[in-house]
Amino acid sequence: MSVAFAGNSTTGSSREAGPLRVMIVDDSVVIRGLISRWVGAEHDMEVAASLRTGLEAVNQLERINPDVAVLDIEMPELDGISALPQLLAKKRDLVIIMASTLTRRNAEISFKALSLGAADYIPKPESTREASAADIFHHDLIQKIRHLGARLRRKPAVASPPLAPASPAPAPRSPVARPTAPAPAVPASSGALTTRPFSNQAPKVLLIGSSTGGPQALMALVTELGPVIDRFPVLITQHMPPTFTTILAEHLARSSRKPAAEAVDGEPVKPGRIYLAPGGKHMRVARSGADTVIALDDGPAVNFCKPAVDPLFTSAIDIWHGSILSVILTGMGSDGMRGGKDIVAAGGSVIAQDEASSVVWGMPGAAANAGICAAILPLNQIGAKVNRLFAGDRA
Numbered sequence: 202m203s204v205a206f207a208g209n210s211t212t213g214s215s216r217e218a219g220p221l222r223v224m225i226v227d228d229s230v231v232i233r234g235l236i237s238r239w240v241g242a243e244h245d246m247e248v249a250a251s252l253r254t255g256l257e258a259v260n261q262l263e264r265i266n267p268d269v270a271v272l273d274i275e276m277p278e279l280d281g282i283s284a285l286p287q288l289l290a291k292k293r294d295l296v297i298i299m300a301s302t303l304t305r306r307n308a309e310i311s312f313k314a315l316s317l318g319a320a321d322y323i324p325k326p327e328s329t330r331e332a333s334a335a336d337i338f339h340h341d342l343i344q345k346i347r348h349l350g351a352r353l354r355r356k357p358a359v360a361s362p363p364l365a366p367a368s369p370a371p372a373p374r375s376p377v378a379r380p381t382a383p384a385p386a387v388p389a390s391s392g393a394l395t396t397r398p399f400s401n402q403a404p405k406v407l408l409i410g411s412s413t414g415g416p417q418a419l420m421a422l423v424t425e426l427g428p429v430i431d432r433f434p435v436l437i438t439q440h441m442p443p444t445f446t447t448i449l450a451e452h453l454a455r456s457s458r459k460p461a462a463e464a465v466d467g468e469p470v471k472p473g474r475i476y477l478a479p480g481g482k483h484m485r486v487a488r489s490g491a492d493t494v495i496a497l498d499d500g501p502a503v504n505f506c507k508p509a510v511d512p513l514f515t516s517a518i519d520i521w522h523g524s525i526l527s528v529i530l531t532g533m534g535s536d537g538m539r540g541g542k543d544i545v546a547a548g549g550s551v552i553a554q555d556e557a558s559s560v561v562w563g564m565p566g567a568a569a570n571a572g573i574c575a576a577i578l579p580l581n582q583i584g585a586k587v588n589r590l591f592a593g594d595r596a
Contacts, residue, residue, distance in 0.1 A: 221350040222249035223269035226258045227300065228276045232325065236271060239339050239441050247344060253277075254350070255284025262291050269350050269529045271342070272319075274301040274310050276356055279371045282310050282317075295328075296320045296349045298342070302327060306447075308448045312416065320349050320560065321413055342494070346412065348533050348561045399595055404526035406433055407587065410510030410540075412440040412532025414560025415553040417451055419530065419578055421532045423457035423475065425584025429591045430459045434482065434493075437475045438510045440532060443480035450477045466497040478508035485516035493520050502538040510564070514540025523548020526590055528583060530560035535567035549573045550590070552583060 223246055225236045233251045240248050249267040252258050256279040258270065270288060274281040281299060288295055299314045299322040301307035310404035311322040323342050327333035345402055368418045372481065407429055411419055441449060446463055454461035461475035464484050470476065470493040477490065483498040496516070503509035510529070514537060517525055527542050531554055541551040551574050553565035558580040569577050578586060 211389055220308040220355075221246040221269055221346065222243075222265075222267045223247065223346060224249050224258060224262075224265055224270040225251045226253075226255060226270060226276070226281070226387055228253050230274070232273070235335070235339075236342065237521055239343060240346070241508050243343060243347075246343075246350070249326045255287075257281035258310060259284055259287045259291070262288060262295075266282045266583055267295065268353060269298065269299055269346050271294040271298050271323075271346070274307055274314075276300060281312055285314055285317050285319060294353060294400050296346075296353055298323055298345055300325050300342075302416055303442060303444050305444055305448070311445070312448055312452060315417055321345055321444075324445065348563065352561060368555070388493075390436075394569050394574075395552070395572050396574050396576060396579060397545070397572070399590065400523055400526075400548055401595055402523045403593070404433070404550070404591055405524040406517060406521050407435045408514060408544075409435070409530065410514070410527070410532075410537040410564065411437070411508075411530035411535065411560075412506070412534065412564055413441045414531035416441075416452070417560075418554065419449070420452055420456040420531070421452055421580060422584050423459075423461075423527075424554040426457065426587060427459065428588055429458060430475060431473060433591060434470045434474070434476065436464075436470070436478075436480040436486070436506045437511060438513045440506045440508070440536070446477055446480040450475075452453075453477065460502055463583070464495040464497065466495055468495050469493065470495060478513065481507055483512040485509050485512050486520050487516065488520065504534055506534070511540035513542050518543055519550075521549075525549035526587065528550070528552045528554075528587065529565045529568045530554045530580070532564035533561045534563050537564050538567040538571050538573070541568050542571060545573045552576045552578060552586065554583065555579050560574045562575065571582035 223240045225233050227233050237248045237251050240246050250265045254276050272281045285297060297319045299311050299319050301311055301324060303324050323345060326338050439449060450462050459475060464476040465477040470486055478493060483495040483500060485498055486493055487496040503511055514527055527541055527544050529541060546550060551568055553574045555566045555577050556562040557566055568574055578584060
């Protein structure tokens with residue numbers, strides 16, 4: 202590895218090839234053992250260390266020199282949220298994934314961790330004896346390690362500042378440095394991307410889908426969407442478990458200064474508020490007499506996710522036809538691409554976040570490479586573009 206540990210500095214060269222070095226920090230010997238076996242079974246990653254406390258992680262970081270740390274929240278001596286800034290002070294490009302059980306307190310701490318520079322979070326199952334819960338935890342954790350670690354390897358080793366600390370009305374920024382000039386539509390890692398014209402139909406609803414890196418991106422985006430939220434309904438699906446979506450809705454309300462809440466089955470969809478798909482449920486829209494209402498679905502996962510973006514996108518076509526503007530933000534996988542294709546076929550439009558400003562360019566990249574996007578933009582340009590489109594701009 203070519204990472205220097207002199208204060209906050211890092212070298213300017215790309216990471217060397219080889220397995221991702223993963224440091225596991227959890228006071229549960231069962232969890233440490235599980236994650237160690239899962240990581241050890243992957244060809245592209247290895248266990249760099251398995252530690253019991255955050256204090257051990259801080260004290261041994263230089264010697265271990267990991268690429269990724271899976272950091273528990275509740276630990277003796279030094280808990281995860283206290284260890285996080287100390288670890289990043291020693292190695293600013295360390296990818297830290299917070300792990301916690303599904304409690305409101307831990308969800309709030311996980312959101313605070315994102316504001317302090319953590320790359321992502323993952324909910325731990327209450328009991329690893331439940332096969333389905335353990336399988337989901339296994340799949341999601343390995344994918345997060347792989348994709349977040351791969352992004353680290355692709356980028357030069359230049360430190361980026363963490364998100365701003367939380368404030369009474371937080372509006373966190375993306376942890377990824379974003380260009381101020383328009384990004385080209387041809388990322389270095391993919392072939393030439395083509396865009397299509399925006400729909401000639403005036404949008405009547407804004408649909409947003411996101412996953413890894415989504416909470417930070419969403420909170421930055423909604424601060425700019427006040428004029429749209431006031432006049433049109435905004436519906437969001439973020440890949441996130443129960444309890445976490447409750448906290449996210451509260452953060453979105455504070456960031457946007459508009460009503461935002463987890464959607465309730467059967468409630469009318471109206472302008473002036475943000476509807477967030479609740480964790481563990483797919484959110485669709487449906488007709489009920491003359492009204493458009495929320496329809497929550499407890500069916501199987503779609504694209505390995507629940508909630509998933511595609512069910513929201515496809516259901517909206519029956520209501521608004523081609524008068525739909527959809528935005529696909531940062532996230533792993535390809536969820537939203539198929540629904541986006543259907544929206545475009547119906548006459549609507551899709552905007553994707555660009556690769557440079559995405560934590561993981563999976564979902565927006567899938568849409569961009571499918572040729573369905575009318576624009577591929579940095580996060581800090583999406584809000585202004587959305588406002589112009591809803592104000593009547595069709596270019």
